[in-house]
Amino acid sequence: xxxxxxxxxxxEEFPLHVLRDYALIADGERxxxxxxxxxxxxxxxxxxxxxxxxxxxxxxxxxFAITPHGRxxxxxxxxxxxxxxxxxxxxTNSQVVESAV
Numbered sequence: 001x002x003x004x005x006x007x008x009x010x011x012e013e014f015p016l017h018v019l020r021d022y023a024l025i026a027d028g029e030r031x032x033x034x035x036x037x038x039x040x041x042x043x044x045x046x047x048x049x050x051x052x053x054x055x056x057x058x059x060x061x062x063x064f065a066i067t068p069h070g071r072x073x074x075x076x077x078x079x080x081x082x083x084x085x086x087x088x089x090x091x092t093n094s095q096v097v098e099s100a101v
Contacts, residue, residue: 014039023086039065
């Protein structure tokens with residue numbers, strides 16, 4: 001099993017990407033945009049029309065990230081067919097880490 005770490009995200013660790021690189025995850029009441037490196041860059045809670053909790057996508061404060069411990073890694077991911085289930089995937093020097101949300 002791979003080791004992951006939830007740490008405060010630094011902006012230089014998670015640079016902004018073009019919008020098509022972000023995955024939408026949602027449950028009908030709220031939604032989030034997950035960056036290709038595993039960071040939640042936008043989320044309104046507890047509802048779609050609430051204030052943003054994480055708003056790094058537009059230069060605001062707040063971000064949460066789960067990524068492999070250590071560097072370097074190559075990031076990527078995919079949606080399960082016909083769903084909004086996103087699988088983040090990282091390849092490190094010694095392992096492949098995958099997480100589904």
